[in-house]
Amino acid sequence: MSTAFAIIAGVGPGTGASLARKFALSYPVALLARNPDNYTSLVDEINKSGGKAIGISTDVSSSSSITSAISEIKEKYGDKCAAAVFNASGPFARKSILELTEKEFTGGYEVSCKGAFLFSQQTLPLLVEHTNDAGAKYPGTLIFTGATASVKSNALMSAFSTGKYAMRALSQSIAREFAPKGVHVAHAIIDGVIDIPRTKEWLKDMPPEAKIEADAIAEAYWNLHTQSKRAFTNEIDIRPMLEKW
Amino acid sequence: MSTAFAIIAGVGPGTGASLARKFALSYPVALLARNPDNYTSLVDEINKSGGKAIGISTDVSSSSSITSAISEIKEKYGDKCAAAVFNASGPFARKSILELTEKEFTGGYEVSCKGAFLFSQQTLPLLVEHTNDAGAKYPGTLIFTGATASVKSNALMSAFSTGKYAMRALSQSIAREFAPKGVHVAHAIIDGVIDIPRTKEWLKDMPPEAKIEADAIAEAYWNLHTQSKRAFTNEIDIRPMLEKW
Amino acid sequence: MSTAFAIIAGVGPGTGASLARKFALSYPVALLARNPDNYTSLVDEINKSGGKAIGISTDVSSSSSITSAISEIKEKYGDKCAAAVFNASGPFARKSILELTEKEFTGGYEVSCKGAFLFSQQTLPLLVEHTNDAGAKYPGTLIFTGATASVKSNALMSAFSTGKYAMRALSQSIAREFAPKGVHVAHAIIDGVIDIPRTKEWLKDMPPEAKIEADAIAEAYWNLHTQSKRAFTNEIDIRPMLEKW
Amino acid sequence: MSTAFAIIAGVGPGTGASLARKFALSYPVALLARNPDNYTSLVDEINKSGGKAIGISTDVSSSSSITSAISEIKEKYGDKCAAAVFNASGPFARKSILELTEKEFTGGYEVSCKGAFLFSQQTLPLLVEHTNDAGAKYPGTLIFTGATASVKSNALMSAFSTGKYAMRALSQSIAREFAPKGVHVAHAIIDGVIDIPRTKEWLKDMPPEAKIEADAIAEAYWNLHTQSKRAFTNEIDIRPMLEKW
Numbered sequence: 001m002s003t004a005f006a007i008i009a010g011v012g013p014g015t016g017a018s019l020a021r022k023f024a025l026s027y028p029v030a031l032l033a034r035n036p037d038n039y040t041s042l043v044d045e046i047n048k049s050g051g052k053a054i055g056i057s058t059d060v061s062s063s064s065s066i067t068s069a070i071s072e073i074k075e076k077y078g079d080k081c082a083a084a085v086f087n088a089s090g091p092f093a094r095k096s097i098l099e100l101t102e103k104e105f106t107g108g109y110e111v112s113c114k115g116a117f118l119f120s121q122q123t124l125p126l127l128v129e130h131t132n133d134a135g136a137k138y139p140g141t142l143i144f145t146g147a148t149a150s151v152k153s154n155a156l157m158s159a160f161s162t163g164k165y166a167m168r169a170l171s172q173s174i175a176r177e178f179a180p181k182g183v184h185v186a187h188a189i190i191d192g193v194i195d196i197p198r199t200k201e202w203l204k205d206m207p208p209e210a211k212i213e214a215d216a217i218a219e220a221y222w223n224l225h226t227q228s229k230r231a232f233t234n235e236i237d238i239r240p241m242l243e244k245w
Numbered sequence: 246m247s248t249a250f251a252i253i254a255g256v257g258p259g260t261g262a263s264l265a266r267k268f269a270l271s272y273p274v275a276l277l278a279r280n281p282d283n284y285t286s287l288v289d290e291i292n293k294s295g296g297k298a299i300g301i302s303t304d305v306s307s308s309s310s311i312t313s314a315i316s317e318i319k320e321k322y323g324d325k326c327a328a329a330v331f332n333a334s335g336p337f338a339r340k341s342i343l344e345l346t347e348k349e350f351t352g353g354y355e356v357s358c359k360g361a362f363l364f365s366q367q368t369l370p371l372l373v374e375h376t377n378d379a380g381a382k383y384p385g386t387l388i389f390t391g392a393t394a395s396v397k398s399n400a401l402m403s404a405f406s407t408g409k410y411a412m413r414a415l416s417q418s419i420a421r422e423f424a425p426k427g428v429h430v431a432h433a434i435i436d437g438v439i440d441i442p443r444t445k446e447w448l449k450d451m452p453p454e455a456k457i458e459a460d461a462i463a464e465a466y467w468n469l470h471t472q473s474k475r476a477f478t479n480e481i482d483i484r485p486m487l488e489k490w
Numbered sequence: 491m492s493t494a495f496a497i498i499a500g501v502g503p504g505t506g507a508s509l510a511r512k513f514a515l516s517y518p519v520a521l522l523a524r525n526p527d528n529y530t531s532l533v534d535e536i537n538k539s540g541g542k543a544i545g546i547s548t549d550v551s552s553s554s555s556i557t558s559a560i561s562e563i564k565e566k567y568g569d570k571c572a573a574a575v576f577n578a579s580g581p582f583a584r585k586s587i588l589e590l591t592e593k594e595f596t597g598g599y600e601v602s603c604k605g606a607f608l609f610s611q612q613t614l615p616l617l618v619e620h621t622n623d624a625g626a627k628y629p630g631t632l633i634f635t636g637a638t639a640s641v642k643s644n645a646l647m648s649a650f651s652t653g654k655y656a657m658r659a660l661s662q663s664i665a666r667e668f669a670p671k672g673v674h675v676a677h678a679i680i681d682g683v684i685d686i687p688r689t690k691e692w693l694k695d696m697p698p699e700a701k702i703e704a705d706a707i708a709e710a711y712w713n714l715h716t717q718s719k720r721a722f723t724n725e726i727d728i729r730p731m732l733e734k735w
Numbered sequence: 736m737s738t739a740f741a742i743i744a745g746v747g748p749g750t751g752a753s754l755a756r757k758f759a760l761s762y763p764v765a766l767l768a769r770n771p772d773n774y775t776s777l778v779d780e781i782n783k784s785g786g787k788a789i790g791i792s793t794d795v796s797s798s799s800s801i802t803s804a805i806s807e808i809k810e811k812y813g814d815k816c817a818a819a820v821f822n823a824s825g826p827f828a829r830k831s832i833l834e835l836t837e838k839e840f841t842g843g844y845e846v847s848c849k850g851a852f853l854f855s856q857q858t859l860p861l862l863v864e865h866t867n868d869a870g871a872k873y874p875g876t877l878i879f880t881g882a883t884a885s886v887k888s889n890a891l892m893s894a895f896s897t898g899k900y901a902m903r904a905l906s907q908s909i910a911r912e913f914a915p916k917g918v919h920v921a922h923a924i925i926d927g928v929i930d931i932p933r934t935k936e937w938l939k940d941m942p943p944e945a946k947i948e949a950d951a952i953a954e955a956y957w958n959l960h961t962q963s964k965r966a967f968t969n970e971i972d973i974r975p976m977l978e979k980w
Binding site for chain 2: 730
Binding site: 223228235 | 919
């Protein structure tokens with residue numbers, strides 16, 4: 001019951017699945033997604049291949065849903081979280097300021113920032129617990145998946161970018177509060193199209209190097225997790241070689 | 246009925262009052278604040294000294310409250326807004342991530358970003374109307390009051406900084422969408438303590454140059470408003486000479 | 491002999507001339523340019539229209555040339571400088587890293603940064619002198635003209651951007667050192683094509699609002715100069731309404 | 736003779752030595768330092784422990800010195816460079832703008848930026864050669880060591896920060912030019928005191944987590960090197976958990 005585990009919030013067929021597979025090589029993993037279709041077969045795959053995984057249907061923007069998910073995880077895996085990744089991102093309306101409904105506008109924030117806050121609040125005590133464990137191999141690590149819109153806010157993108165800028169602020173504030181406790185907090189600016197089933201038709205006349213490989217993002221996050229307390233990276237950017245930036 | 250007017254949202258005894266007095270030298274002004282105590286005597290003062298002012302009790306984080314305020318303004322002043330300043334900022338909880346309630350955490354966003362969105366949505370059509378008016382002296386101008394926390398997110402400051410980062414994202418997105426229509430959107434990073442009644446006891450062993458003078462902020466905003474379409478400034482910082490940064 | 495004066499380094503037919511005319515409305519001005527053709531008629535124009543101007547042929551990247559120019563100015567105008575603007579910018583090679591000669595690469599730095607340093611070193615004591623003068627209307631002000639390349643470094647632009655990034659670093663360091671002495675240091679990011687004779691053919695199918703008007707830059711710099719010690723702006727951006735950013 | 740190799744410029748008892756040891760586990764390494772004392776025993780150590788190393792006395796700010804070093808490396812190791820790290824940094828004068836000599840001021844730029852340019856110009860063709868080699872395991876990688884002063888320019892720090900800002904501009908320009916050719920360019924912001932013999936007395940009342948471990952920097956650079964073309968990180972920050980930022 002006292003093994004450290006990892007939590008991935010926002011599991012889908014892209015980055016989330018790659019993160020799950022990567023972290024499952026070293027830890028039991030708990031996979032959160034609103035829709036069980038997003039994790040069911042993945043949980044099976046990991047369990048069959050010698051890893052350990054559970055999936056929990058969770059709405060990260062709901063306090064009670066997150067709280068209940070974390071309770072279930074603690075029951076199953078204990079109270080030492082080695083790594084928690086917030087990878088959730090809702091759909092968003094790409095519209096003029098004049099055409100956005102209030103609900104559409106706040107939708108980005110609800111998931112990207114309020115959800116990230118609720119997730120952090122529940123996981124930070126478990127990350128501290130792990131960090132303080134003498135047997136911990138790597139410091140407890142909290143990683144947030146950001147986007148180009150975390151640092152550049154284009155026309156028609158306000159519903160998305162306001163949530164992403166706010167999430168970056170959250171990440172920096174938590175990083176500064178929890179670094180002295182040995183918890184490693186990092187924010188990743190994913191700048192480019194990720195190569196997932198949903199983006200199959202995008203950039204299809206370009207070579208593969210025009211899109212980001214989800215497994216490579218998972219590799220980068222793992223490398224963040226294994227950093228020592230004497231060399232924390234708090235922000236990285238990730239883009240494919242053919243991205244204009 | 247067709248004179249252009251200015252709207253100041255977030256009027257209190259500091260920057261808001263200075264902005265009201267400054268813009269009232271050139272335009273009829275509409276002053277919005279939740280509490281009428283914040284504008285009543287100021288409205289009188291402006292009306293008695295030859296200007297024209299109205300005050301409207303408004304909760305900027307409420308769509309219906311903002312909509313009703315703008316309706317009232319349009320009835321009184323017409324549909325050409327020369328300048329709209331979003332200067333509102335709620336109180337916020339300076340607390341650990343672990344101690345913030347959900348309501349406390351989202352409170353910063355509610356005012357600083359959702360409020361700024363609702364205000365922008367209602368005022369942008371009036372700003373465009375003014376810009377398109379052949380008689381307009383200066384392009385319609387929308388200004389947001391940011392803070393140090395708009396670009397740096399310290400420990401314990403997440404409730405405030407997430408709202409302020411998000412507001413900056415909003416400002417940049419609107420600036421990019423509306424510049425081609427001739428509307429000037431600017432964001433001001435107020436980096437330092439403003440010298441207002443509430444901060445009287447702060448930094449009191451320091452010379453006056455340790456605090457920002459509210460009238461000087463109003464001056465800077467006015468200078469933004471008078472810029473031509475061929476030289477828009479989209480972001481300024483403002484700090485007193487003795488500020489460390 | 492004790493009147494405060496202004497110095498504009500980097501006078502040509504664009505921004506420099508506009509700055510000269512604007513500041514000459516309030517101060518005797520000293521205009522520096524490598525080539526006298528760039529200031530001769532302007533000096534005449536200002537002197538004939540009631541202002542006071544001198545021009546000095548100066549290579550801002552040469553310590554002895556700058557020193558001698560400042561000596562001449564002090565003899566003519568005294569030792570109180572109200573405003574010093576560093577607007578110089580050399581030609582630069584837009585080339586691959588692999589094709590740049592060492593001289594081409596360092597050329598951007600020589601003018602934009604080393605020149606800015608030499609100019610600052612000579613003018614700062616005169617700016618302090620002015621600031622300390624009881625009769626000074628506005629604090630001594632040192633302004634640097636930056637560019638898009640001060641904050642974004644594109645392919646083939648390294649010779650230019652390395653100099654401009656370095657100049658921005660210089661500006662921030664001086665701002666922090668001299669603000670406590672009451673000197674106002676500001677950096678302007680000019681983001682767009684300035685409408686000058688040399689750029690006449692650029693963007694010619696676009697409306698005038700696609701280019702920056704030089705007079706509008708001068709207006710913005712003047713507004714920086716007139717800020718009080720209780721509200722210094724250290725950085726502004728300036729772009730025309732039709733600029734993509 | 737066609738094995739890929741790595742070059743580390745700026746080898747001393749700290750980061751440079753850690754980088755040399757780390758990259759020597761996978762590649763023959765060429766170590767550059769002005770003073771042979773900085774690499775002699777390290778070269779021995781690597782050669783004795785089964786690796787392969789050469790040291791070359793080089794002044795990175797001198798074109799002829801860099802060119803001659805690269806010629807020697809090509810003769811010994813061939814023309815395929817897997818990784819080139821620019822880790823050089825000269826001593827610098829921490830002084831008021833008014834007290835810096837021209838030579839002191841430009842000293843930071845000479846090493847940090849001009850040196851980085853000369854090094855890049857010589858190594859980029861070898862990095863491209865490696866990237867195009869069908870047998871290359873990882874894309875050719877060029878990494879620059881930056882500092883806090885690469886993004887913040889404090890009072891008295893101009894000689895250092897102007898060079899570091901300029902180096903960051905160089906890194907971004909090269910990254911954008913060479914990413915389409917498959918070369919990975921990254922910039923590391925080292926934000927904190929590195930734990931090396933020279934800093935032994937610094938922060939000595941603090942726990943080890945107040946300083947950065949040089950080996951951990953080497954680990955982070957290696958992780959950058961092993962990234963795929965579909966997930967390049969162009970900038971990371973590195974700080975110890977007890978750093979204030």
